[in-house]
Amino acid sequence: MTDFLVKRSDLRECRLSESPVPELEPGQALLRVATFGLTSNNVTYGVFGDTMSYWDFFPAEDGWGRIPMWGFAEVERSEAEGVEAGTRLYGYLPPSSHFVVTPVKAAAAGFVDGSPHRAELPSAYHRYLATEADPFYKADTEAIQMLLRPLFFTSFLIDDQLDDDGLATRGPIVISSASSKTAIAAAFMLRQREDVELVGLTSPRNAEFVEGLGIHDRVVPYGAIDSLEREPATFVDIAGDGEVRLAVHSHYGDELLHSMAVGMTHWEELGAGVTELPGPSPAIFFAPTRVVKRSEDWGRSGLETRVAGAWHPFCEWTEGWLETIPGQGFEAVQAAYLDVLEGRVEPKSAHVLSLQ
C-alpha cells in the first residue's frame, strides 16, 4: 500500500511511503481509497495536526503525518459483520491507497469506524456512508461531493447559527477569504434569506472572481476595510489572518456584534497583528460541535435531511463556475498539495485526486 506523508514540523516536505497491505483481524475491513478532494480545509488539518489531533485519525511513522481528506472508498475485503466487499462509501480518508477500519453499527446506510485509536476524536468524522443509501449521492456529482460536501455542511451550520443567534439580519455579515469554497457556500446560504447584507473580504487578485459570483452586496479587498460604513456588523473569519482580524475589529470596534473564527486559509499569517482586539473576543466555530447540538435538536436524520435539501440547489449552482482538476499518482498529489499549501490554486478550481 502507498501513503502520501507530510512532515509534521514542515508542511512543505512530503514523500511517498510503501508498505505491505495489512492483514485483517476479525471485525475489521480493508478500504481501498478511490478518490479524494483537496482544498485549504485539508491544509488546515495539517496546520492544526497537533493542537486539534488531526494527525491521530490516520497515524503514520514518527515525525510524519497523513493529512485527512474527504472522498470515496470501496470495501476491498471484509471480516466485519454487515459490511460487504464492493460497497462504495463516502467519508474521511487518509491520502493512501488503502486503510483498515473496524466497523460498528453497520447497516444499509453504512457504518461507524470504531477503531480504538479514534475513540477520543470528534464523532462527526467517523461515519462511512454507503453511496446507495445516501441522500446526498448522485453518481455524476462525485467530484463536487468530495470537494464541497464537508465545506457546505459547515456553511449550512454557520448560516443556521447566525440565524439562530439573531445575527443574520442585524447589519452586514462580513466574510473573510470570500473566495474560499466555505465562504462561498456560507454566502450562498445566507443569500437565500431576506434582508441579509453580505460583504466579501478577499485578496485583490480574487476580488473579480468573488464579484462574478453575484451573491455579495459588496466585495472589498483586504486593504480597503476602512471604506466600509461603521455600523453594527458580524464578522465570519475564514482567513484567520491576524492583520485582517485586527483591521475588522478596529474598524467596527464596539459596533461588532460577533466575531466567528471559522478558518485559517492564511495559515502563515495567524500570528500577524497579535494584540488586544477592540470589540468582542473571537468565538471559535467548530462544525462538529454544532453537529452535536443540531443532532440533539433535530435528530441526526433530521439534520441530514435539512442539509441534503439545501445541498442539491447549491451543487447545481456550482456547476456554473467550479472547475475540477483531476490528478493521479504521487507526483500529481504532491504538486496539487503544494499548490494548495502555497495559495496558488485559482478560486474557481479545485483538485480531485487519487494516489493509485
Ligand SMILES: NC(=O)c1ccc[n+]([C@@H]2O[C@H](COP(=O)([O-])OP(=O)(O)OC[C@H]3O[C@@H](n4cnc5c(N)ncnc54)[C@H](OP(=O)(O)O)[C@@H]3O)[C@@H](O)[C@H]2O)c1
Ligand atoms: N471551523 C470549522 O469547523 C471548519 C469547517 C470547514 C472548513 N473550515 C475552514 O475554512 C477554511 C476554508 O477552507 P476551503 O477548503 O473552503 O478553502 P479554499 O476554497 O481552498 O480557499 C481558497 C482561498 O483561500 C485563500 N488562501 C488559500 N491558501 C492561501 C495561502 N497560502 N495564502 C493566502 N491565502 C490563501 C484565498 O482566498 P482569499 O484571497 O479570498 O483570502 C484562496 O482563494 C479552511 O481554513 C478550513 O479549515 C473550518
